Amino acid sequence: MLVKLNFKAGKPAYLQIIEQIKFAAAMGEIAEGESLPSIRELAEQLRINRNTVAKAYGLLQSEGIVSSSQGKGVFLVKAQTPYKKNVRKAILGEIIDGLIVQAHHFQIDLSELIGLVEQRFEQFEKEKGMISPEVERRN
Numbered sequence: 451m452l453v454k455l456n457f458k459a460g461k462p463a464y465l466q467i468i469e470q471i472k473f474a475a476a477m478g479e480i481a482e483g484e485s486l487p488s489i490r491e492l493a494e495q496l497r498i499n500r501n502t503v504a505k506a507y508g509l510l511q512s513e514g515i516v517s518s519s520q521g522k523g524v525f526l527v528k529a530q531t532p533y534k535k536n537v538r539k540a541i542l543g544e545i546i547d548g549l550i551v552q553a554h555h556f557q558i559d560l561s562e563l564i565g566l567v568e569q570r571f572e573q574f575e576k577e578k579g580m581i582s583p584e585v586e587r588r589n
Contacts, residue, residue, distance in 0.1 A: 453492065453495070455467075455496050463496070463498050464503075467492075468506050471516075477577060482526055482529070485522075507524050511524075549563070550563070
């Protein structure tokens with residue numbers, strides 16, 4: 451798994467790390483139980499402070515995406531969430547609210563927005579299938 455940071459993106463490095471690890475896990479690029487780079491290793495690779503990587507890993511652990519074991523490393527856990535369904539919906543609702551506001555500012559109407567979401571979802575599913583067909587067979 452290769453993490454790349456865009457320092458011009460205006461998004462904190464720890465959030466970029468979190469997003470890329472979540473995306474890699476969703477795409478099947480990282481398998482359940484697979485270890486992630488150590489904090490030191492990833493910090494050196496990205497040329498950032500170790501605390502930034504530790505913060506990202508800590509937040510991923512609090513979301514139930516990874517687990518850490520002292521001296522053994524950080525591992526991707528089985529796809530599950532510690533949140534109840536109503537909490538997951540509330541979190542997604544906040545993300546959707548931000549999307550709606552952004553669409554309004556970009557003058558994208560509802561039908562265009564829904565079409566774009568459907569298109570991106572289909573593309574995600576297609577790429578996911580292309581990257582890891584064994585993940586599809588397990589489902």
